[in-house]
Amino acid sequence: MLIKRSPNGIDLPFPSEITPRDVYESRRTFIRQLAVGTIAGGSLLEMANREAFAQGSSRAKLPGKANPAYIAHDKVTAYKDATTYNNFYEFGTDKSDPAENAHTLIPRPWTVSIEGEVKKPMTLDLDQLLKLAPLEERIYRLRCVEGWSMVIPWTGYSLSELIKKAEPTGNAKYVEFVSLADRKQMPGVGSRVLNWPYVEGLRMDEAMHPLALLTLGMYGELLPNQNGAPVRIVLPWKYGFKSAKSIVKIRFVKEQPRTAWNVAAPSEYGFYSNVNPEVDHPRWSQAAERRIGEDGFLAKKRKTLMFNGYSDVAPLYAGMDLKRFF
Numbered sequence: 382m383l384i385k386r387s388p389n390g391i392d393l394p395f396p397s398e399i400t401p402r403d404v405y406e407s408r409r410t411f412i413r414q415l416a417v418g419t420i421a422g423g424s425l426l427e428m429a430n431r432e433a434f435a436q437g438s439s440r441a442k443l444p445g446k447a448n449p450a451y452i453a454h455d456k457v458t459a460y461k462d463a464t465t466y467n468n469f470y471e472f473g474t475d476k477s478d479p480a481e482n483a484h485t486l487i488p489r490p491w492t493v494s495i496e497g498e499v500k501k502p503m504t505l506d507l508d509q510l511l512k513l514a515p516l517e518e519r520i521y522r523l524r525c526v527e528g529w530s531m532v533i534p535w536t537g538y539s540l541s542e543l544i545k546k547a548e549p550t551g552n553a554k555y556v557e558f559v560s561l562a563d564r565k566q567m568p569g570v571g572s573r574v575l576n577w578p579y580v581e582g583l584r585m586d587e588a589m590h591p592l593a594l595l596t597l598g599m600y601g602e603l604l605p606n607q608n609g610a611p612v613r614i615v616l617p618w619k620y621g622f623k624s625a626k627s628i629v630k631i632r633f634v635k636e637q638p639r640t641a642w643n644v645a646a647p648s649e650y651g652f653y654s655n656v657n658p659e660v661d662h663p664r665w666s667q668a669a670e671r672r673i674g675e676d677g678f679l680a681k682k683r684k685t686l687m688f689n690g691y692s693d694v695a696p697l698y699a700g701m702d703l704k705r706f707f
């Protein structure tokens with residue numbers, strides 16, 4: 382997204398063409414994790430904390446019940462790649478920055494405030510979020526606007542579950558997601574690459590679509606900091622930047638939210654930003670993508686699919702000119 386400019390103003394290629402070569406596949410382990418299913422009762426967070434803290438680690442189990450309706454059959458991206466090749470500008474603009482810097486993020490305790498055009502505004506802590514609906518495991522492809530993609534097993538539940546609890550009023554036409562912007566925890570927030578906080582948004586019907594995932598974990602564990610701990614959104618039919626990380630506020634509003642990338646470069650990053658191989662970014666084609674972990678020597682690219690292959694969402698955009706509303 383941020384294309385480094387040479388002194389004469391000519392765009393340089395992405396620093397992102399490098400991929401860790403030391404990729405390993407842990408499909409067996411993963412299938413075992415799928416079989417674990419949900420945890421019943423008790424404080425999930427307490428359990429997770431106890432285990433993680435006992436191990437002196439921030440990693441704690443967070444399994445979900447596999448939802449067969451949302452399983453991508455693609456090979457799952459190696460955990461190592463998904464946690465070391467990230468975009469999270471609050472921690473720096475290089476792909477390796479979030480993994481290196483995000484240890485300063487404090488994901489617990491954490492609260493998310495639900496506000497704006499709702500009958501039941503509320504502030505939820507992590508434990509309440511974890512218990513709000515049964516946790517599912519869903520394997521989603523995530524396609525970054527820069528031209529690469531990953532396949533990640535997420536733990537969470539449909540965002541619609543939370544929205545229903547908040548009871549939006551008739552004035553709620555859009556939902557806005559606001560990420561944490563704390564200089565003390567996030568070194569990148571001192572930079573001016575974006576207007577902080579990072580803000581994203583959806584139209585109400587998009588937010589209610591069952592694919593939109595309120596996400597608390599990945600690979601059967603709590604979210605690592607660099608992937609947006611402790612709570613983020615994942616919208617697999619949209620470019621990755623729509624999937625805001627480390628969310629502290631969900632606001633229901635009348636007007637289309639002013640989202641961070643749209644404000645930064647409106648001609649390049651539209652509000653909708655549905656994955657669309659037919660609408661190129663002004664500076665590059667969107668027809669194909671590199672699957673992280675598959676590139677390297679043979680460098681085979683995959684064709685990018687309309688809505689990233691999630692054609693279920695097509696009715697949301699019936700009658701819309703998707704070239705205009707990119």
Ligand SMILES: Nc1nc2c(c(=O)[nH]1)N[C@H]1C(S)=C(S)[C@@H](COP(=O)(O)O)O[C@H]1N2
Pocket residue numbers: 382463466467468469470471523524525526531560579607608609620621622623624625626627
């Ligand atoms: N708050 C915040 N959320 C963010 C970003 C960011 O810089 N800040 N980057 C986005 C982009 S561009 C992508 S591709 C995805 C990457 O998610 P991942 O690192 O978990 O793969 O997060 C998105 N969410």
Ligand SMILES: [Mo]
Pocket residue numbers: 468524525526527620621622
């Ligand atoms: Mo992205």
